[in-house]
Amino acid sequence: MNLDIKIDQDRLLSEIEALGAISEADPPVVTRVVFTAADLKARAWMKARCLEAGLVLRQDSIGNTFARWIGSNPSAPIVGTGSHIDAIPNAGKYDGVVGVLGGLEAIRALQRSGFRPAHSLELLVFTSEEPTRFGIGCLGSRLLSGTLSPDAARKLTDKAGATVDEVRRSAGFEGELEHVKLPSHYHKAFVELHIEQGPLLECQKIPLGVVTQIAAPASFRISLEGAGGHAGGVLMPDRRDALCAAAELILAVENAARTSGAVDTVATVGICEVFPGAVNSIPSRVHLTADIRDTDLQRRDAVIKSMEQASRAVSAKRQVSIHTDLLNADAPATCAPEIIEALSQSCRKHQLRFLPMVSRAYHDSLFMARIAPVAMLFIPCRNGYSHRPDEYASPEDIARGVLVLAETLAALAS
Numbered sequence: 001m002n003l004d005i006k007i008d009q010d011r012l013l014s015e016i017e018a019l020g021a022i023s024e025a026d027p028p029v030v031t032r033v034v035f036t037a038a039d040l041k042a043r044a045w046m047k048a049r050c051l052e053a054g055l056v057l058r059q060d061s062i063g064n065t066f067a068r069w070i071g072s073n074p075s076a077p078i079v080g081t082g083s084h085i086d087a088i089p090n091a092g093k094y095d096g097v098v099g100v101l102g103g104l105e106a107i108r109a110l111q112r113s114g115f116r117p118a119h120s121l122e123l124l125v126f127t128s129e130e131p132t133r134f135g136i137g138c139l140g141s142r143l144l145s146g147t148l149s150p151d152a153a154r155k156l157t158d159k160a161g162a163t164v165d166e167v168r169r170s171a172g173f174e175g176e177l178e179h180v181k182l183p184s185h186y187h188k189a190f191v192e193l194h195i196e197q198g199p200l201l202e203c204q205k206i207p208l209g210v211v212t213q214i215a216a217p218a219s220f221r222i223s224l225e226g227a228g229g230h231a232g233g234v235l236m237p238d239r240r241d242a243l244c245a246a247a248e249l250i251l252a253v254e255n256a257a258r259t260s261g262a263v264d265t266v267a268t269v270g271i272c273e274v275f276p277g278a279v280n281s282i283p284s285r286v287h288l289t290a291d292i293r294d295t296d297l298q299r300r301d302a303v304i305k306s307m308e309q310a311s312r313a314v315s316a317k318r319q320v321s322i323h324t325d326l327l328n329a330d331a332p333a334t335c336a337p338e339i340i341e342a343l344s345q346s347c348r349k350h351q352l353r354f355l356p357m358v359s360r361a362y363h364d365s366l367f368m369a370r371i372a373p374v375a376m377l378f379i380p381c382r383n384g385y386s387h388r389p390d391e392y393a394s395p396e397d398i399a400r401g402v403l404v405l406a407e408t409l410a411a412l413a414s
């Protein structure tokens with residue numbers, strides 16, 4: 001196949017800017033939490049771009065959006081690409097968006113090149129990749145893949161106590177969640193373009209990363225309950241300070257990951273809520289979250305075990321009750337060799353160096369891997385920064401990623 005694929009870099013960049021401006025915060029800060037006004041506005045804007053490209057739109061009851069370029073063999077399995085456009089509070093404009101707008105530009109570039117797909121090509125915009133609102137990441141792809149049951153999804157609530165069903169319906173997404181799961185063999189392949197969210201490509205001056213494995217995250221909510229009291233009145237021997245217990249536990253989690261023996265093990269306590277949170281009051285209650293990831297399930301589970309042991313020890317020592325809820329523990333994914341090969345061939349064709357690598361962040365592709373052959377393509381991001389307003393990917397890196405994506409989609413859809 002000898003296609004002359006030209007990426008319209010200027011248009012793509014101006015679209016990334018335009019989407020980045022749809023935010024609950026002032027630019028350059030992007031905050032776009034699922035089913036808020038900003039998210040709905042961004043969805044409408046995105047759908048308009050897909051319609052301009054002549055794609056056929058469909059959305060499911062959780063708001064996953066599908067934009068299809070119908071192939072000459074419409075009943076053949078789909079070749080998919082896509083990512084997410086929701087953003088955590090105080091984020092940047094590239095996470096997820098590069099895969100969505102880049103996926104759209106890849107399709108447009110193929111249209112301009114005169115290519116005609118045999119398999120339909122479909123852009124997928126996943127609902128709520130970020131866990132901000134409902135405490136669970138990849139809500140859309142979990143339901144698409146059947147990893148999360150509709151019943152379990154209906155039990156999720158946001159901070160205000162509103163259920164997923166209430167929130168999605170008031171955002172205009174009707175129908176039953178039972179219909180979200182994709183039929184088996186829906187996809188021939190699914191490829192997600194994404195910024196690396198780590199420093200390796202930039203450090204090694206390699207323009208592209210071909211993902212071979214996606215690390216497995218497990219997350220927990222930990223509640224500690226001690227005894228409050230006056231900061232002056234209660235003497236040290238009588239204290240059951242929940243925050244001091246939490247501090248010990250946090251360091252134990254860090255230490256378990258540091259000593260796992262592998263660089264792929266990472267653990268983070270990212271939330272610490274202290275009650276009552278007053279300067280002269282002993283903390284009586286603390287809520288923590290812990291996020292533990294690895295490419296190796298056994299190693300990850302060993303860190304979880306260490307955390308549980310530390311919980312018991314700290315609880316006994318400090319007379320503080322510690323309760324741990326498992327929010328999710330997902331298995332790692334291995335990318336499909338045939339898609340890795342298609343990506344690699346495309347890189348070679350354009351004489352672009354690439355690095356086979358592990359995705360340490362979690363993506364919708366992790367869940368799509370349960371029902372479809374998947375792979376991911378990474379581009380560098382400055383300093384490895386992501387989930388912050390100064391997140392940045394260069395126009396050249398974005399365009400290179402989109403070119404390789406387009407070439408790969410064409411190869412898979414032929």
Ligand SMILES: [Zn+2]
Pocket residue numbers: 084095096129194
């Ligand atoms: Zn992302």
